[in-house]
Amino acid sequence: MAAPNSLILATAEHLSRFAPFDSMTREHLTWMAERLKLGYYSKGEIVLSPEIGDIRNFFIIKQGEIHGEQDVVRAQDDATWLELHEGECFPLGALLSRRPVNSTYRAGVDTFCYELATDHFHELLHKCPAFHDFCTRRLANLLEQSKQVIQAQYTKSSSEQQSMTSPLSAIVRREPVACAPDTPMRQVLETMNSLGIGSMVAIDTQKRPLGIFTLHDVLSRVTLPNLDLNTPLSSVMSTNPVTLPPHALAYEAALVMAKHGFRHILVEENGKLIGLLSEKDLFTLQRVGLRQLSGIIRKADDLETLKHAAEDIRQLAHNMLAQGITAEQLTQIISTLNDLLTTRIIELELEADAAAREIDFCWLALGSEGRFEQTLNTDQDNGILFSVPDGKDAEALRGVMLPFAKRINQALAACGFPLCNGEVMASNPKWCLSLAEWKETFDKWIYHGAPMDLLHSTIFFDFRPLFGNRHLAENLREWLGEVTPKNTRFLHQLAVNALRNKPPLGIVRDFVTGDGHTIDLKLNGITPFVDAARIFSLANAVSATNTLQRLREAGEKLRMSAQDIDAYCDAFLFIQLLRLRLHHEQCQAGENLTNKVDPDTLNALDSRILREAFRQARKLQTKLALDYQV
Amino acid sequence: MRMLTWLFGKKPKLTDQQNERLARWRALPAADIQQPMDASRYVVVDVETSGLNVNKDRLIAIGAIAICNGKIALADSLEIVLQQNRVSDKQNILIHGIGGTAQAEGVPPVDALLTFLEYVGSDPLIAFHVAFDQTMIGRAMREYLDFKLKHVWADLAYVAPALYPELARRNRSLDNWMEYFGITNYARHSALADAVATAELLLALGPKLQTRQATCFQGLRDMERERRRLTHPI
Numbered sequence: 001m002a003a004p005n006s007l008i009l010a011t012a013e014h015l016s017r018f019a020p021f022d023s024m025t026r027e028h029l030t031w032m033a034e035r036l037k038l039g040y041y042s043k044g045e046i047v048l049s050p051e052i053g054d055i056r057n058f059f060i061i062k063q064g065e066i067h068g069e070q071d072v073v074r075a076q077d078d079a080t081w082l083e084l085h086e087g088e089c090f091p092l093g094a095l096l097s098r099r100p101v102n103s104t105y106r107a108g109v110d111t112f113c114y115e116l117a118t119d120h121f122h123e124l125l126h127k128c129p130a131f132h133d134f135c136t137r138r139l140a141n142l143l144e145q146s147k148q149v150i151q152a153q154y155t156k157s158s159s160e161q162q163s164m165t166s167p168l169s170a171i172v173r174r175e176p177v178a179c180a181p182d183t184p185m186r187q188v189l190e191t192m193n194s195l196g197i198g199s200m201v202a203i204d205t206q207k208r209p210l211g212i213f214t215l216h217d218v219l220s221r222v223t224l225p226n227l228d229l230n231t232p233l234s235s236v237m238s239t240n241p242v243t244l245p246p247h248a249l250a251y252e253a254a255l256v257m258a259k260h261g262f263r264h265i266l267v268e269e270n271g272k273l274i275g276l277l278s279e280k281d282l283f284t285l286q287r288v289g290l291r292q293l294s295g296i297i298r299k300a301d302d303l304e305t306l307k308h309a310a311e312d313i314r315q316l317a318h319n320m321l322a323q324g325i326t327a328e329q330l331t332q333i334i335s336t337l338n339d340l341l342t343t344r345i346i347e348l349e350l351e352a353d354a355a356a357r358e359i360d361f362c363w364l365a366l367g368s369e370g371r372f373e374q375t376l377n378t379d380q381d382n383g384i385l386f387s388v389p390d391g392k393d394a395e396a397l398r399g400v401m402l403p404f405a406k407r408i409n410q411a412l413a414a415c416g417f418p419l420c421n422g423e424v425m426a427s428n429p430k431w432c433l434s435l436a437e438w439k440e441t442f443d444k445w446i447y448h449g450a451p452m453d454l455l456h457s458t459i460f461f462d463f464r465p466l467f468g469n470r471h472l473a474e475n476l477r478e479w480l481g482e483v484t485p486k487n488t489r490f491l492h493q494l495a496v497n498a499l500r501n502k503p504p505l506g507i508v509r510d511f512v513t514g515d516g517h518t519i520d521l522k523l524n525g526i527t528p529f530v531d532a533a534r535i536f537s538l539a540n541a542v543s544a545t546n547t548l549q550r551l552r553e554a555g556e557k558l559r560m561s562a563q564d565i566d567a568y569c570d571a572f573l574f575i576q577l578l579r580l581r582l583h584h585e586q587c588q589a590g591e592n593l594t595n596k597v598d599p600d601t602l603n604a605l606d607s608r609i610l611r612e613a614f615r616q617a618r619k620l621q622t623k624l625a626l627d628y629q630v
Numbered sequence: 631m632r633m634l635t636w637l638f639g640k641k642p643k644l645t646d647q648q649n650e651r652l653a654r655w656r657a658l659p660a661a662d663i664q665q666p667m668d669a670s671r672y673v674v675v676d677v678e679t680s681g682l683n684v685n686k687d688r689l690i691a692i693g694a695i696a697i698c699n700g701k702i703a704l705a706d707s708l709e710i711v712l713q714q715n716r717v718s719d720k721q722n723i724l725i726h727g728i729g730g731t732a733q734a735e736g737v738p739p740v741d742a743l744l745t746f747l748e749y750v751g752s753d754p755l756i757a758f759h760v761a762f763d764q765t766m767i768g769r770a771m772r773e774y775l776d777f778k779l780k781h782v783w784a785d786l787a788y789v790a791p792a793l794y795p796e797l798a799r800r801n802r803s804l805d806n807w808m809e810y811f812g813i814t815n816y817a818r819h820s821a822l823a824d825a826v827a828t829a830e831l832l833l834a835l836g837p838k839l840q841t842r843q844a845t846c847f848q849g850l851r852d853m854e855r856e857r858r859r860l861t862h863p864i
Contacts, residue, residue: 006817006822006823008707034705036704038829039700039702040836042834045837110812114704
């Protein structure tokens with residue numbers, strides 16, 4: 001065939017914006033483009049259906065939208081479970097296994113599709129590894145690609161080796177404090193003291209560094225010689241300071257420090273001072289170890305140590321995120337460490353409170369903490385469950401527990417877990433209850449099902465024991481497992497509530513955005529999965545609280561296919577990962593943590609997977625709606 | 631002067647081989663315009679010229695794409711720049727983007743036109759505003775091949791408003807109709823890209839053509855005639 005003309009080139013170019021075509025070689029892409037036909041499907045027209053039988057073409061959407069409907073009999077708006085957009089292709093499974101499609105594919109709007117004959121599809125599959133990979137691994141592959149992108153983005157702040165290869169420009173944060181060389185020492189020392197800094201750089205009017213004076217020099221050059229504090233900085237400082245350019249790597253700076261015994265390196269660009277790197281800056285780059293950290297927490301004997309440990313937990317989470325750890329592992333690690341921290345805080349408070357020591361109680365983790373799904377911005381959700389021995393009064397025991405709980409809540413707040421706005425905390429008398437009282441409370445919610453009751457149940461029914469007598473919590477869970485499956489009205493109400501919150505998938509646009517052109521990853525992304533998993537678990541007496549575990553256990557009881565369950569879990573984890581990354585970025589930028597993401601800031605791959613994940617959420621909701629006749 | 635040499639000047643000289651190619655094409659049977667659209671091949675054409683004067687301006691490029699059995703076949707496309715001994719002016723180049731060098735390095739016109747004929751074969755032609763494309767191609771055929779091209783054409787500039795009379799007032803140009811159907815163009819004012827956009831327009835008109843039972847080329851011509859009669863009553 002002759003050299004490809006502008007149409008073939010433009011087609012290849014257009015497709016190369018989408019996975020998997022973006023990772024195919026030009027040669028394969030051109031080969032494919034030369035074999036494409038372009039077809040048109042007006043809105044509502046069926047492109048593929050199970051009745052068609054053998055599939056003749058592989059479709060790639062050029063423009064428009066294709067909807068997949070799983071069941072032709074119920075082909076109505078709600079039956080749409082799949083929405084495919086520009087650059088996406090279908091049907092893969094049917095083509096690969098050479099069988100008819102299971103779903104009906106219908107044009108959602110007027111749509112143009114590129115079509116590749118089945119024989120050519122298989123030929124391409126054979127000749128192009130990237131394409132083969134994509135078709136056979138699909139979602140798994142997309143997730144993997146996304147992970148690689150994350151790793152590439154974050155390498156600079158990840159593990160020790162990696163961080164040591166990051167350029168100094170990435171490490172140096174703020175402009176160094178500097179002054180003119182003729183500044184009197186008194187003023188230099190006062191500035192260093194008031195700003196709490198370890199060094200002062202002398203610069204000339206062109207901002208060229210002339211020398212450096214550090215805290216270490218104070219003893220030998222100022223105090224011992226009894227220096228006149230009117231002496232100018234220039235006669236005390238170390239001259240000809242070592243400088244490195246901003247593109248020098250961290251380990252080079254470490255080498256220079258080691259070689260000369262310096263604690264500070266100046267970063268200079270075009271003869272101007274732009275930064276100062278201290279030995280400490282390099283140390284903080286080093287990873288805080290998980291084992292080391294848990295050891296510190298276990299042995300901590302004051303709040304101060306625990307506060308630092310809490311900071312380290314966050315730092316560790318950031319580092320691990322950077323290494324491309326999965327959301328499941330990460331949230332579990334965060335939860336584990338936070339559990340340890342909370343446990344240690346309670347232990348310390350118990351040591352100081354003899355009255356509380358006398359009481360048989362269990363500290364309950366609620367909400368996301370109860371589900372082992374804490375992220376980097378989780379506020380406190382906790383409660384106390386205590387047993388009332390014969391002859392004792394619950395009210396009196398509560399009187400002992402409340403001040404004790406209050407101190408724990410405050411200590412947790414000091415460690416960076418903000419107090420709960422809704423007062424869902426153990427120090428609230430409403431949530432510091434005996435076993436009988438908890439059962440009575442839950443019972444009321446289940447039988448009344450008022451809006452507030454439903455809201456509470458979404459937080460409290462995710463309870464798990466964190467500290468103390470686990471049997472109390474297990475007893476409560478067992479009781480709940482007996483009560484809820486029987487109460488279909490309550491489950492129906494929960495389902496109605498859950499279904500009010502729809503995943504933000506648009507018909508015309510990719511995403512439906514809320515205020516400020518953002519999507520709330522927690523409310524619209526995570527919550528549909530969490531809610532559905534909770535309802536399915538309550539209905540089937542599944543005692544797990546973790547959403548993934550619930551989906552797996554309840555899914556099995558409900559005979560969902562393993563493939564569907566995996567897809568739900570992957571989708572949930574991806575959204576969770578996006579959320580963690582968002583928090584990580586916000587942290588780095590010193591912003592407040594929110595769950596709102598502007599979809600335009602996502603790369604093409606992530607936005608594609610996110611759409612797929614939302615589709616899974618919608619599919620799960622469809623199942624929920626069917627099961628509960630909503 | 632050019633007009634005079636064109637009218638009275640010497641006939642163009644074709645090599646034996648070129649004469650043979652032309653003869654072979656002329657021996658092809660006429661297009662079967664009763665064949666249904668989803669079982670035949672149409673060629674959609676667009677041209678780029680040195681200007682809009684059909685009597686004076688020169689044909690610079692031809693872009694063509696085939697619709698085979700109702701689908702646009704990307705590889706069954708033609709994009710050919712005719713070699714110019716005089717480069718068109720700057721304003722003109724800015725429109726189609728075929729620069730001076732590309733114009734000078736184009737395919738010699740005789741070969742270009744023969745290639746185009748062979749590409750079309752006996753299949754019917756489609757364009758938006760046929761009069762312009764047909765005249766420009768026809769003049770070049772006469773000038774370089776000494777041959778009067780008679781071929782069947784259908785004009786979407788009449789077919790589209792015939793199918794959507796309520797939109798006819800607001801939509802006159804190819805751009806208007808493209809916008810209405812949300813058709814994109816990878817490079818507007820490139821002959822091939824415009825031909826592809828025109829082909830996409832034809833596909834988008836498909837459902838309406840079906841309801842009017844105009845599913846073969848003759849049907850397109852009927853739609854066109856209907857509209858012509860309405861807009862230019864005899």
